[in-house]
């Protein structure tokens with residue numbers, strides 16, 4: 076499996092652009108979010124921040140990839156350190172509760188064991204940061220599942236959040252090597268891999284392609300994993316199960332266009348910076364950086380340094396995947 080530089084840049088930049096596109100609308104209902112044309116034309120004002128500002132989703136992704144690039148490997152305690160350092164400087168934008176709790180615990184103890192928020196807190200703070208890590212494993216998907224589970228566990232010990240982190244990394248890994256894989260085949264592969272971690276999320280993902288044909292699919296996604304629907308209108312909460320289902324749904328419905336996939340994600344309403352970040356990264360794995368509107372790439376905060384990090388990550392991946400291919 077070889078990866079083009081465009082795919083790796085597309086994932087990091089795509090995630091950041093999707094995050095920045097959704098950030099001004101976090102928590103809003105679908106009806107209160109601008110139409111796709113308006114979202115694509117330029118970043119909207121995000122109060123108190125410069126245009127094109129991304130948030131915690133991108134910050135934690137970058138911290139993870141920086142750790143990998145610096146070590147030339149995935150070193151779990153260093154990923155914990157790199158993520159937690161963000162909190163030392165109080166520079167995290169819109170952080171989630173579980174990640175904050177985990178990072179503060181790490182900063183207080185220097186210990187990455189059991190730093191993750193306890194079972195019961197099943198937020199999407201894992202899935203928001205794992206897509207780009209999926210590229211690391213090439214065709215070694217067995218290692219992907221166990222290592223991404225370890226990375227997810229740093230912030231969340233709840234199996235639903237761990238499974239959600241694994242699903243997004245694996246989806247990106249699969250899509251980067253097979254852009255046209257069918258929705259059912261993709262969902263079955265994802266579900267099979269996380270079945271041992273969380274059977275509930277696995278069966279919901281397996282049901283998603285059939286459900287996607289029904290007009291009430293968005294309601295199904297928004298209420299998934301909850302005893303009863305929280306609201307009468309569908310909205311995607313920061314709970315990991317709806318977030319992961321919504322992300323895969325958008326990717327499957329809009330496989331041919333980066334901007335269609337990401338604007339459809341942001342328009343779902345709710346935790347839309349995270350949805351934008353996940354779908355932007357996964358869609359970047361399909362279309363590469365050329366698939367992302369150039370005006371948004373140019374206006375993204377730190378666009379050049381994020382692309383530079385992606386280039387270093389790509390160089391590392393090329394060497395690693397070449398070695399993997401030689402060993403086969």
Ligand SMILES: [Mg+2]
Nearest residue numbers: 130131132348
């Ligand atoms: Mg965010």
